[in-house]
Amino acid sequence: MLKYKCLVLDHDDTVVRSTPEIHFPVFKNTLSKLRPNTEITLDEFMMYCFDPGFNSLCFDILKFTSEEMEYQLTTWNEYVQYNIPAFYTGFERIIQRQKEEGGLVCVVSHSYSENINRDYLENCSLAPDMIFGWERCEEERKPNPYPLQEIMRKYNLKPNELIMIDDLKPGFDMAKRCNVDFASAGWSHTNSLIIEFMKKNCDYYFNKVEELEKFLFE
Secondary structure, three states, X not given: XXXXXXXXXXXXXXXXXXXXXXXXXXXXXXXXXXXOOOOOOHHHHHHHHHXXXXXXXXXXXXXXXXXXXXXXXXXHHHHHOOOOOOEOOOHHHHHHHHHXXXXXXXXXXXXXXXXXXXXXXXXXXXXXXXXXXXXXXXXXXXXXXXXXXXXXXHHOOOHHHEEEEEOOHHHHHHHHHXXXXXXXXXXXXXXXXXXXXXXXXXXXXXXXXXXXXXXXXX
């Protein structure tokens, strides 16, 4: 019997190793064009994405205009079309075990759904049951509760039948608003402030993917 009927997974730096290899280099290149006098390190970028979130980094901190944000999104999307990130070792097995035992796998991410679907098909030859990606309106993206509420509505699930697995605070905030268990993907972080917050506040914290697998299935 599955511990959770539905795994709700973040994508970037939870299932796939993407920020250091894809998102940050593209963003840094974009920043050199839009804000040439602004420097940002990978660690700083990760902190901003953790809290207050990527949207706030762009609009509130860097003061991107709508046109600049559109340029940023277009540049990023062009790059990810041809660069497929690999799953963290062990995640293919987790997803396949969940599906083989009759469970659901849904994704709530700030990446685009078409790219998430492609990454799943490439890495584990199956597609998620539902995806809530960046193409949705802001009210339907995390940290807003809509994605979890919609998953529970569609599959007639109670909050204790889901678990949200994410490496950043927006996923944590969304899960808490819905009384859904939250597990932190600790394998993607080295920043002590992020690690400290997640260890202190999350229901579960895992340093390795295999620890998550053991928790879910054993």
